[in-house]
Every structure is written in C-alpha cells, then in structure tokens.
Amino acid sequence: MQMEQLYQKTLDRWGEDAQYDQTVEECAELIAALKHFRRGKVNQQAVIDELADVTLMLGQLTWMFGTERVKESVQKKLEKLHKLLEAPDQQMEE
Numbered sequence: 001m002q003m004e005q006l007y008q009k010t011l012d013r014w015g016e017d018a019q020y021d022q023t024v025e026e027c028a029e030l031i032a033a034l035k036h037f038r039r040g041k042v043n044q045q046a047v048i049d050e051l052a053d054v055t056l057m058l059g060q061l062t063w064m065f066g067t068e069r070v071k072e073s074v075q076k077k078l079e080k081l082h083k084l085l086e087a088p089d090q091q092m093e094e
C-alpha cells in the first residue's frame with residue numbers, strides 16, 4: 001500500500017482532530033524519551049521507537065497540509081540555516 005493511501009485510510013478511520021492529537025502525544029513521548037535518554041534511564045532503541053512514531057505522524061500531517069507546501073517551507077528554512085552557518089556569530093531566531 002502506498003503511504004498516501006495509508007494516510008487517507010487513517011484519516012477516514014479516526015478523523016482530522018485525532019491526527020493532531022496523536023501527533024501532539026507522539027511528540028510528547030519523544031520529548032520524554034529524550035529526557036530519559038539524557039539521564040541514562042532508557043536505551044537508544046527507546047528513542048528510535050519514538051522517533052519512528054513521530055516520523056509517521058509527520059508524514060501524516062505533511063500529507064494532510066500539503067506535501068509541496070511543507071517542502072517549500074523546509075527549503076526556505078534550509079536556506080536560512082545555510083546562511084546562519086556561513087555567519088557563525090549570529091544567533092538563530094526561529
């Protein structure tokens with residue numbers, strides 16, 4: 001099954017709001033896993049598993065909001081980062 005089909009089926013089954021809620025929840029789980037990893041309470045796999053959950057939700061939301069629009073925004077931010085890296089004295093603003 002194509003990812004797009006999977007995203008559509010997920011949206012059909014649980015609805016739009018559930019996707020936002022699930023993304024928030026998965027981000028929170030990743031935050032917790034990273035904090036625990038820093039304190040040596042969980043191993044790398046725990047972080048990887050949460051990264052996988054967030055990656056899937058980012059795919060879902062990116063598809064929902066428009067892959068091209070997100071790509072455009074990522075491109076702009078990469079250009080900004082590139083400029084920042086060329087001028088190492090400056091602080092990142094966003």
Ligand SMILES: [Mg+2]
Pocket residue numbers: 026029030049050053
């Ligand atoms: Mg999770």
